[in-house]
Amino acid sequence: MCINAIRPSAGLDKKSLLTAMESATSMVLHAAIYTNFAHSEVGNLIRRKLLDGSLHRLDIIELQPDLYWRDEFVAILRPNMTKDEVILMFAESKRWSEALSFDFPKQVNQVLTQALPLQPIMLIGDCLFVGQYAHSRLVSAQGLWLQIECSLMGLQPGELQSWYQQGLPAEVSGDWQQVISRYVDECRQAAQFSSATTPSTSKY
Template structure:
């Protein structure tokens, strides 16, 4: 059986997160935004190892990590969505592993890492990898989001200009971007922007301008 449900130029639907496609995208990207709640898996898997390698050789210029600090009202329910078969206290340990991994990267690469904590309820895991976008789904299920449906978008194949998603993340989706593709993908970028908050991404814009 093919590892995807549907494939057209610029769009693929995958049975579960396609790690090979994700690694391939990371290998090519110089700016990445991750909005995936917790990153405990990255502490010891191929994705985390590749991110570290590219940071070490300065091929990855900017990595934004949006880590979740859940509020009390929905913390326990969301824990059962993240890890449905795991006791709540064990999920808390995963948060700790995630925090430590993120903090270590920030310490090692202070200029390249934008580390952001959010209290906003996540609606879906979003991995913005240069000109590729991977979007999953959270659900009340006995399986995790990594095992669910994932959409992979190739923005160049879809007709967008290079770096469009990254530019939108820093500066916002303008009203001129009114094509169906831009509107659809812009929603995911806006979700990331909302998670980091206005004050944070305005400071990033200012810093980016200083560097250029």
């Protein structure tokens, strides 16, 4: 393992995220809610890259919480807000991703899911960003985040995105490659747990 391949940060390092996004041609967002992106440098950069064609594919895994666990997850996601306020944020987040999907139908794939969220994950080109959800008064953006440069961990350039788009190989060799494959598998399985094919019990 390259010592520089994994970089921890106290909170999501937005500068590093923007840097990774600048050079990425494919991205997968699996972070439950995207209101922080909608009106920020991140959202502006995504739209600019879609407009100029440098972002070929954007997959947004959009959460529609199941009533069985919705209230608990809402309290985890935004502990200092009311349930109704967070539900409005889900609606705003959905409008943002729907607008991107409508404006750029050939590049943006919006997937609605009711899979239980386990951790926020973003596959940005060859770079993996992963945080954690917790029962805490602090939100996930303030917790521990890891930035993993997958091309320095044994993956070939483009392989991270290929694993998501085409599926994981039957056998993944190497301990660190297996570590990375678990994050990709989480994204793939959440995307396949589509609320479009599951009776929805969530209500906005």
